[in-house]
Amino acid sequence: MPVARPEPSDARVIALVDMDCFYVQVEQRRQPQLRGLPTAVVQYNSWKGGGLIAISYEARKYGVNRSMRGDEAKKLCPEIQLVQVPVARGKADLNLYRNAGSEVVSILARKGRCERASIDEVYLDLTDAAEAMLFENPPEKLEAIDEETLNSHILGLDEEVGKQKGKLAREWLCRSNATQQDKLLACGAIIVAELRMQVLRETEFTCSAGIAHNKLLAKLASSMNKPAQQTVVPSSAVKGMLDPLPIKKMKQLGGKLGSSLQSDLGISTVGDLLKFTEEKLQEHYGTNTGTWLWNIARGISGDEVEGRLLPKSHGCGKNFAGPQALKTLASVESWLKDLCEELSERLQSDLDQNNRVAHSLTLHAAVYKTNDADQLKKFPSKSCPLRYGASKIQEDALKLFNSGLREFLDSQRAEIQGTSKTAWVVTHLSVSASKILAKPSGTHSILRFFHSQDSSSSSKEQTYVGIDENSIQFSPSGGENQVAADEVEAKKDPMINRVDSNPIQGDQREVSYHKGTNSILRLFHNLDPSCPSQEQTYNEISQNSIPSLPSGSENRMAADQVEATKETLISHVKSYLARGEMQKETTHKGSGPILRFFQAQRLPCTSSDNAVPSTSGAEHEQELDRVGTYEESRKEKVEINDDLSSLHHEEHRPERWRLNPEEIDTSVIDELPPEIQHEIRGWLQPLKRAKTATRGSSIADYFSPAKKGPKSSNS
Template sequence: MPVARPDSSGARIIAHVDLDCFYVQVEQRKQPKLRGLPTAVVQYNEWKGGGLIAVGYEARNYGVKRSMRGDEAKEVCPQIELVQVPVARGKADLSSYRNAGSEVVSILARKGRCERASIDEVYLDLTDAAEAMLAQTPPESLDEVDEEALKSHILGLESKDGNDSKATVKEWLCRCDADHRDKLLACGVLIVTELRMQVLKETEFTCSAGIAHNKMLAKLASGMNKPAQQTTVPFSSVKGLLDSLPIKKMKQLGGKLGTSLQNELGVTTVGDLLKFSEDKLQERYGFNTGTWLWNIARGISGEEVQARLLPKSHGSGKSFPGPRALKTVASVQHWLNQLCEELSERLCSDLEQNKRIAHTLTLHASAFKSSDSDSRKKFPSKSCPLRYGTAKIQEDTFNLFQAGLREFLGSFGVKTQGSHYSGWRITALSVSASKIVPVLSGTCSITKYFNGPDKFGSTSEQLPDNFIDAAPLSPSGSESYSTLNSTELQNELPGEQVWIEHSMADLGQLEMKANTWNRLDPSCSISKQTSGRSMVSFRN
């Protein structure tokens, strides 16, 4: 929970852009005949027509909800079009949605610092763009304002007939007597309008947006008027917004903290927090949380928009509800292998396209013991250094699962011997790669040398696709770790040493490749150091 910087946060112009029913829009772009029809996207499983994961607005008008199954949705709306999520490896394949989201991000990033929060959500810091517009073409100097901008909702602004009509919005945008904050906000309204129209033109997707002085308020505003609309929160309207906002609607207050505020302090709205001093909140919830609560009650947040167009992590997961719960080690290993294949593909794609490598592999699982109803005992998450290559990721993930399962069963007093243990059920599995960092500028992946056929005739066989021996371990001491080929390593690290991690079974292949490099570059040599690691050296 970041502690705000109230001195500077009021001058910022932050937008939260949310793509409307995004999965449905992606499918409608694929099949234009679906436009205007009640449509929903369903999970691939066939039980009761599959679970709805996205519902278009036309379908919502008939009472269709995301909590429904496909069969139930058809009962409510017989003419509904149900589109199944693409499937790969027995699970939903979201790559088409991720790629479509990237199209939108590339457009939004043209105007300011951009933080991709999810597949269909983006934060923008438009402060610099708004300051530039205010200096060059301030809104009050405009004879005409874009028609779409005049459709904006300005919180707290109402005309005599009770609506924020176009004339009233134009008057607010073009006021000469507005303070600096409101003038910047007016510029933000015009910039976001332009961006939304550009997204529609280039991608055919509509989006809604919230514009405010910080991320927290922008996020709240983006959901107020949907679809294809935008809402602005002037500083003067913040108190009115928060006074009546249910506490559970605020980010990070939907769980235990929100429940504690309700039960222990009688807080039902964010505005109710104004009754308590900062000292009182700090005394009960700790210094940082207490300060954060005091700040959000006043609409204060100093959380920065992080310059992030790419995801911080990659993950792949699958649920196994009810009778589909996994109960054998073999079935778990099968599904872990499927998840790891997808993860490995995404890691390789990220490496090739964005020159980034991940450092940490993490396994998450949900489980219960069939003979015990104590649901408070959770399957422990497990992590280890990430080794690139499908087979390596599969091997390490399965080892993490086995360690987690032993610990989970141990919490019930069950002692395990080998792989012979039963009485447990797995209801969800996910594997993720995190701590992603850029590779040195101008370098490329060593995978090209370990994945392709030997170019020098040492062998005619295609090297296995799992042979990517460049594990991104954390540097220690004077050792260097890299994912570069021989020539690039010498350019980047003359006279340096580079560790390459590998299995002993792959050592022969590694030596063969090093010999190939040596033919190209005599300064390259390899020496075995310890089991599972070798050093590639370059002489000055």
Template sequence: MPIARPAPQAPRVIAHVDLDCFYVQVEQRRRPELRGLPTAVVQYNAWKGGGLIAVGYEARKFGVKRSMRGDEAKMVCPDIQLVQVPVARGKADLNLYRDAGSEVVSILAAKGRCERASIDEVYLDLTAAAEQMLTATPPDTLQEIDEETLKSHVLGLQNGESVKQWLCRTDADHLDRLLACGAVIVAELRAEVLKKTSFTCSAGIAHNKMLAKLASGIHKPAQQTVVPSSSVPDLLGSLPINKMKQLGGKLGSSLQKELGVATVGDLLHFTEEKLQELYGWNTGAWLWNIARGINGDEVEGRLLPKSHGCGKTFPGQQALKSLSVVKHWLNGLCEELSERLQADLDKNKRLAHTLIIHADGSKAQGALTKRKFPSKSCPLRYGTAKIQEDAWKLFESGLREFLDLQSSEWAVTSLSVSASKIFPVPTGTNSIVKYFGEKQQSYSQTSEVCDVYGEDTTSISSSGDHLSEASDLQPVNHFGEENNGCHSPGMTHQTNKCSTVNREKGVCSILEHFHPIRFLKHFPPTVDGGTSGSKDEETESFKNEDAGTSPSHEIQVDQQREIWRFNVEDVDLSIVKELPPEIQQEVQTWIKSSKRTNPAKRPGSSISHYFAPVKKS
């Protein structure tokens, strides 16, 4: 659903950069002998030569279109070069194109806030760079303007005015002068992309994302278009309604049938109140805004994709009709998704939190319900086997809902898995072993383990069909901070609370999450408030346990000489497997080394001893 956002108060310079026939360009760079030849990139399946997914401009001159298949394209253009998309696991592998797109993004991001909208298009907020250029070196002061800038298309030029004259006007308003600076900057960026990657791209420069997106497709390839505010009415007045983003579907069809709207400019005939009455408050306001070229969407500043996904379609006779075949393909998709998630974690230090499965299906004729195959989601667990297991449970749940207790035959025509809610790994995180301490390690009041957690914590549903808000938690841990005023409970009465300042910041010791009753006092208090036995005896007891005792780890506290002890044999390894890989390895090593030392179990060291018995009322 479109969202109506008011126009920003301050002027902006927004560019939309679109790589020309990107898949074809990537293949031509990989195989230089294809340059200048009519070329198209085709799907991996061989039926009728495969479906075209990208057509080079040389092939378009012969009438080749993306809607054609390979055999048909050869009939139109016998000399066309058909390049097949790389294949992995029986489906298209787009990593070659994703990596090439990342090269371009890294160049464009140097001049302003950058939002990667897709594999081959980027939004740029160049407001700060344009303001700086207008102050320091406006276009009218430049001794020479590069040829690429002078080739720009400026909408609405009148009376034979040239592009150079428009760029260098000193009497222009502030908005147009900013756009002129933006045109110079974008031309420089496009030249830089061509130089470093050999890719050409087209661009639109305007005061908002909507207009910039429209402008980038007006003149292609390897060209740029500028949209001054004065040219907006003419641009939208002749723009077909289905060419506007979010108006190519049901909403656009409704506008055409019910209101007789053919172009975006036709919406100017309706008041905002009338549009809101017909389409709701939000959509009506959005329609009123776009008719006037108003769009408040921000460039989000995202260089990396918001989600990862992979899928495959199974049209016609290729439809999947048994659980075993669906599981085969689903496992392959999950394997690819897991590899991409792990690569994102290793390279970009990001973690995904939600696993989603989508499918399209059909049922045998005569089924009473017209229910669509539902999408399902659950918290994401890292690891190929875990993703495969969870995805299969989600599919089974969706299939039961799709069939609606009917035993009719079914077929799956498309299947996809994706991971979303991807956030950076919290900075400052350390090994989980930091929470437990090592041999002879003492924790004083001036050095504590502190965590920062979000306030809104919701438990994760065990059903696997619903997404929990807990997947959004982003803990940030700080270890070894001096004098932070945050101490473990159970030490002294004063150390059971964090300081007021840190409490307001949400900072407290991780030990505060355990109630004091969970800490065993191995040494009874003496009259002077201390403990019987000496510190040396406590340490010695850790070193010299008999062969008949069970291995355990302790946290020793100087002040009260309390020891937090737990049995490593009671550690649930299935929980350990939920931890990030690097922590898993460290904990597994620690547990194995402890078990090799003393494998026998000592009576009275069960983890149940740390919890007080439930009081019967």
């Protein structure tokens, strides 16, 4: 992927911060009595003790690893504490960990550019900060360097056994005869150590880090000394580090490409890779990959830190392994409902907290053929424009599934014709939302768009509504719907694009959150109705739209005008805006800003009228109609279509939200937008912070000697 680029002459300072067994730490913060104990996080506890997805370092000593089930782990380590991943709607709910990850990001983003690489990994570009430090306050002038920095591992330094800890590191960090590059890395080490201390103080999480001149090396270094330590890679140490390294350890080479390198070219270490010319590698793997391989063998990577604090997509899915495979259409529909509800909630949160709107919905499924030898399970993924509101998403996802199923069955028809009894089961379902863009803060661009569309907009509207109603929104492979689908893209997208064409967009927005002095004030300002620039416009434009809760606007959207007018199209946009407006209105009810803010978080009311039991897959398995034989499948299509039409008339229950200030407790903070979590934490938990801060000046001894963490030691 990364195009060849020579190392910039001005060296960058890049860090990768990696949370130590993150899910375990999150659970240990919730239950401090677990600190220091061998602990693992498992999901789906019902079968063989659940699958392990995170293992504490105490437990790793017993040989417990991620490929195990809870039961196996218990055999190796009888005292192991198994904590279950929260379950919602019958599936794993990772929100707790996502939000904890956001806490960390919001702290790390204080210095330099910050890229959220995964739920527990963050890249930092500290070049500017390091240069500034080198200029204003270089390490060689520093009389004291903090303990955490001194604990850094410097690759290439001989760590003699007898030598006092930190002695060599101190010398290296403060050398006045060091190269500019090394001095910058030294500054990076100081900054990262400080950031890691802040993370620990404010979140109680430990992390490890690598500091190097690019992402590739920083990533490698971060895992060399864990947990709770940091590792610096001076340029002089790169060759020594890489040459003996098995290629499988390199990022991107852990899978098939790495295997192919090994089996086809006999390359097992990075050093082996060095012997191949760029051209040779390109012959085998294409120009891009060839060049990329040649570069990484030398520790060269021009990959930039992206400056993105938020995920680019949201998805939720579930596997239905073995006996759990879905056999009935009803169960597919039911699970899709659950998945779409979760997705919708997360999209709504993203809209509320980050002002972002997703524009594409994708459904993926895996189907298992129970009867034939080649149990093919290629089910095409399908996507369509995303409409907000749980029931809309659900409706569209079902249509996508229907479309995929039809295509899948058609593709199989030829092979099947002989065999009469071919049954199918669904082994995986997932829905995801992507193409997430910043919602414009004002509506000028939208209004301008409609003013400029006066003459032609009505015809476009007709197309749009028609599409909405007939559910023709599949991609070209959908066949007969292609023309209509293309028209949707042609007519609808201009509108969407205009909405999104506001200069303040995605990444820039995120960065701007951190540029000012106080992100909380800024956030409240954004929600403040008295803020004239946007709110006035919102109120104005939403006057005519029905102020129902999030899913309410669907009613208008679904109105069955055949001859559509510009007014209708405009009302769509009004509804769209009204959704945003409603979120804001709920925030005005409270008295103080914090209260208002918490209320805006909308704890979901347990919808008692939820028709679908969401606890176990078994309950979805009532044998109604089988997805069974191919012959039956033709009938299914009809059934699916029937289902769709019935869905269409489904009552629209407005979602209700309970706003209960009494329920505000510290765990709620996890739900807050990343930008302000740590600030709120600071307000609510001043005592705890003071306590943890006095514990020690180094991260390594934070939890280690005492079996108990600072939190439980006072209870």
